[in-house]
Amino acid sequence: MEKTKIKIFIDGSEGTTGLRIHERFSGRDDIALISIEPDKRKDIEERKRLINQSDITFLCLPDAAAREAVGLVDNTQVKIIDTSTAHRTEEGWAYGFPELSVQHRKNIKEGKRIAVPGCHATGFISLVYPIVAEKILPADYPVSAFSLTGYSGGGKKMIAEYEADKRAKEYDAPREYALSQKHKHLKEMKKVTGLTREPLFSPIVADYYSGMVVSVPLYGDYLKEETTPKKLHEFFADFYKDQKFIKVMPFGSEDGLKGMMAGNGCSGWDGLRIFVTGNEERVLLTAQFDNLGKGASGAAVQCLNIMLGCGEDKGLNL
Ligand SMILES: NC(=O)C1=CN([C@@H]2O[C@H](COP(=O)(O)OP(=O)(O)OC[C@H]3O[C@@H](n4cnc5c(N)ncnc54)[C@H](OP(=O)(O)O)[C@@H]3O)[C@@H](O)[C@H]2O)C=CC1
Numbered sequence: 001m002e003k004t005k006i007k008i009f010i011d012g013s014e015g016t017t018g019l020r021i022h023e024r025f026s027g028r029d030d031i032a033l034i035s036i037e038p039d040k041r042k043d044i045e046e047r048k049r050l051i052n053q054s055d056i057t058f059l060c061l062p063d064a065a066a067r068e069a070v071g072l073v074d075n076t077q078v079k080i081i082d083t084s085t086a087h088r089t090e091e092g093w094a095y096g097f098p099e100l101s102v103q104h105r106k107n108i109k110e111g112k113r114i115a116v117p118g119c120h121a122t123g124f125i126s127l128v129y130p131i132v133a134e135k136i137l138p139a140d141y142p143v144s145a146f147s148l149t150g151y152s153g154g155g156k157k158m159i160a161e162y163e164a165d166k167r168a169k170e171y172d173a174p175r176e177y178a179l180s181q182k183h184k185h186l187k188e189m190k191k192v193t194g195l196t197r198e199p200l201f202s203p204i205v206a207d208y209y210s211g212m213v214v215s216v217p218l219y220g221d222y223l224k225e226e227t228t229p230k231k232l233h234e235f236f237a238d239f240y241k242d243q244k245f246i247k248v249m250p251f252g253s254e255d256g257l258k259g260m261m262a263g264n265g266c267s268g269w270d271g272l273r274i275f276v277t278g279n280e281e282r283v284l285l286t287a288q289f290d291n292l293g294k295g296a297s298g299a300a301v302q303c304l305n306i307m308l309g310c311g312e313d314k315g316l317n318l
């Protein structure tokens with residue numbers, strides 16, 4: 001007897017994140033995709049009909065449209081996986097980062113509303129959550145972070161700006177942004193890690209398509225006594241030892257990179273690599289991944305796989 005397929009609708013299927021999720025379903029026989037007529041993809045009645053017909057709907061929309069879409073659900077069986085910022089710190093929503101704890105994974109598996117972490121937030125939280133949870137980093141430490149991202153992080157609009165035939169000279173150089181310290185990921189960075197205040201966060205967008213490096217510099221003498229970079233490395237390796245998507249790189253492996261961490265070093269891959277570098281006085285924690293992979297579509301499909309109880313990396317590139 002043929003197995004019943006899971007009916008999936010992608011609201012925002014023509015966008016950067018939506019297209020990548022769609023790509024990751026090719027060759028899967030456990031999924032039946034519900035498609036929307038191109039001229040109706042913003043028609044609220046049609047979207048409502050298709051969302052309510054689905055078992056699981058992915059929202060790959062700007063925040064306001066994602067909120068609107070959730071308001072369209074009247075079938076109580078429908079599950080939502082939202083890739084936007086809209087619901088990440090909201091009550092009743094599971095935070096889609098299964099590697100953080102058994103409880104996070106359980107919430108995704110059993111939840112009906114899943115919020116996929118933001119791309120910068122993914123890197124930041126992968127580094128800070130474990131050390132706050134284990135009290136290696138005091139929750140009131142004044143944390144700062146910087147992040148280098150490819151321009152696909154800005155969606156279709158930014159991609160078009162970077163790829164325009166005639167573009168302003170400033171696009172040739174890396175550009176620092178979120179200067180007013182109001183970046184939309186700050187709320188989830190604070191809430192999920194348990195830090196008592198929002199980090200000082202400086203993202204930089206540069207002229208390459210995808211890939212991201214998030215770094216958190218820390219003073220060693222503010223960490224739990226006797227914490228050395230080597231011990232921190234051992235801690236991270238142990239914390240993530242059973243995870244398929246997070247790879248803690250061997251201690252000292254930055255030497256193999258000639259001391260340079262490329263923003264696009266993990267482009268096209270759905271996992272995340274962690275590096276612990278520096279010295280006893282000043283430690284640098286770094287996460288390198290793809291903003292469109294573990295930072296968005298890859299993480300969204302990972303959450304789906306956990307919900308379905310199939311291989312967590314099904315359809316993904318690890
Ligand atoms: N790009 C990235 O690296 C990441 C993105 N995200 C988040 O994912 C979400 C989608 O982002 P991204 O794919 O980059 O954005 P894009 O701008 O590339 O795509 C958004 C899509 O949504 C469509 N859309 C807009 N309004 C509506 C509406 N009312 N009804 C139906 N469709 C609508 C757009 O239509 P049209 O084609 O006409 O513009 C577009 O196709 C955002 O919330 C973003 O913040 C999360 C993590 C990383």
Ligand SMILES: CC(=O)N[C@@H](CCC(=O)OP(=O)(O)O)C(=O)O
Pocket residue numbers: 083084085117118119120149150151152153154158184185203205
């Ligand atoms: C280059 C660029 O503009 N990047 C976006 C991040 C996109 C993203 O990941 O946003 P959400 O995950 O919150 O939807 C930014 O920093 O706002």
